[in-house]
Amino acid sequence: MRGRHGGWHGPGPESLFGLGERRGRGPWAGPGGPPFGGPPRKARRGGVRAAILLLLSEEPRNGYQIIQEAEERSGGAWKPSPGAVYPALQQLTDEGLIRGEESEGRKTFTLTDEGRAHVEANPPEAPWAEHADPQEWPGDVKAVFKEAAQLGTALIQVVQAGTPSQITEARKLIGDTRRRLYGILADETDEPDENEE
Template identity: 35%
Template sequence: MPPVFSHGDLRLYLLNLLAEAPRHGYDIMQSLAERTGGTYTPSAGTIYPRLARLEEEGLVTKTADGRKTVYEITDAGRAEVQSRADDIAGIEAGLADSVRLIADEVRVSVREAMRSLRADLAAAATEAPQAAPAPPSAEEDARMRSRAQLQRAEAIISDFRGRVRGELRAHVARGGELPAETVDALHAALDAAASAAVAGLRR
């Protein structure tokens, strides 16, 4: 994947973050991770030298707040942010594109998981009615097969829940948007799959 920030863009974006509000170093790193949808998680070794350089240039100041060091933009720094508003807008547009790509990947993953669940439930519903009456020993075998299929169905549902829940939580944690229509589509697909399974059991 290409770098999130081109040469010089990170410096400018740090100034832009500080123009919004004074921040300490960890807050800056968290803000960068959130605004890039988790595609860029900078280290302290990346951020603090750049903040020190901005301080040397007279664009930011730092003050101690307990154990934390708070960085604040100066008038000179704010003037640079204002003069390069177009450049900042371009950087933010690129970050928005990265977040949209992540959201698209999550939507594709959810659709694939739902298709897999529907196929597995349909197969289980087709197999269930085919059990034929049998003598007592055969009935016991049928019950054992049913228990095995029940465990399989529970494992499938649990796997689906874990996969989708993990993807959704990771997406939101990275700052991605979770549209209502995506959740509505998930709800509708699960309702349809449940209805198909119940209908198969009642045949």
């Protein structure tokens, strides 16, 4: 929506660029999901089952703890849904690989002896290993996305408070910067500029 100065008064840079900070993971991690925002990705088939077996091989956990730990280990890139976790817990219980015990209103699950033997004989691959953890990115990569978040903040301020001519100048500057970024990868780029006047 337009503000009283003719600028935009809408979502901030976190919403537009997916660069919001979340739980201390830095501005390169999108809110509630992977870098640049968007919904958390799904793991490959069997990933929920593997996650449960791996996490329960470490210590007993309830369903909520399994979901939260999987999200944490993937850096927020993957969060299994309750609709996937609880049926998998029931299936593993039916197979005799885990057992659940009620405690303080929650059911805590542990591996059975059969389940522990199964994990040792068939070590599951951690599904969160498929997802890049922003904490493990090189320092330069983190710095680039931090600068991008700050650029987004500056852009929103210009759009909110700037005059039409200032906004036009900002648009041209961003277009030039985008072309120069592509130029880093190649001597020439034929990437079209849809906003050229």
